[in-house]
Amino acid sequence: MIELVFADRCTACGDCVATCPTNVFDFGVDGRPVVARQADCQTCFMCELYCRADALFVAPDCTGPTPVDAERVRAAGLLGQFRRDSGWDEWSVTHANEHWRMDDVFRMARTATPPPST
Ligand code: SF4
Numbered sequence: 047m048i049e050l051v052f053a054d055r056c057t058a059c060g061d062c063v064a065t066c067p068t069n070v071f072d073f074g075v076d077g078r079p080v081v082a083r084q085a086d087c088q089t090c091f092m093c094e095l096y097c098r099a100d101a102l103f104v105a106p107d108c109t110g111p112t113p114v115d116a117e118r119v120r121a122a123g124l125l126g127q128f129r130r131d132s133g134w135d136e137w138s139v140t141h142a143n144e145h146w147r148m149d150d151v152f153r154m155a156r157t158a159t160p161p162p163s164t
Pocket residue numbers: 047048065066067068069070071086087088089090091092093094104
């Protein structure tokens with residue numbers, strides 16, 4: 047689920063607000079996004095992919111919120127990692143699409159939607 051917006055990196059472009067399929071964000075008074083409806087997050091990572099400022103962090107657990115320390119996320123180099131390792135946008139030239147953080151989401155989807163019987 048979406049966990050963090052790093053205001054010091056955010057350029058207030060609004061792309062994450064426009065991209066989120068479940069309307070998780072509102073605009074704050076400073077024009078930057080705030081997580082207004084975390085429970086509606088699908089853990090789709092689209093906001094991370096579209097944030098060219100690497101100002102968002104989505105934790106891979108799609109079942110509920112994850113306690114995260116913002117400075118540890120920053121220090122661990124996790125900001126922008128999913129975007130880069132997905133070969134998104136400017137990274138498409140140098141990085142393959144690994145989609146490694148989607149494992150849990152895809153696993154749950156397979157469990158929830160068994161293949162049609164033949
Ligand atoms: S991970 Fe997906 S559903 Fe969750 S806030 Fe980002 S764009 Fe919205």
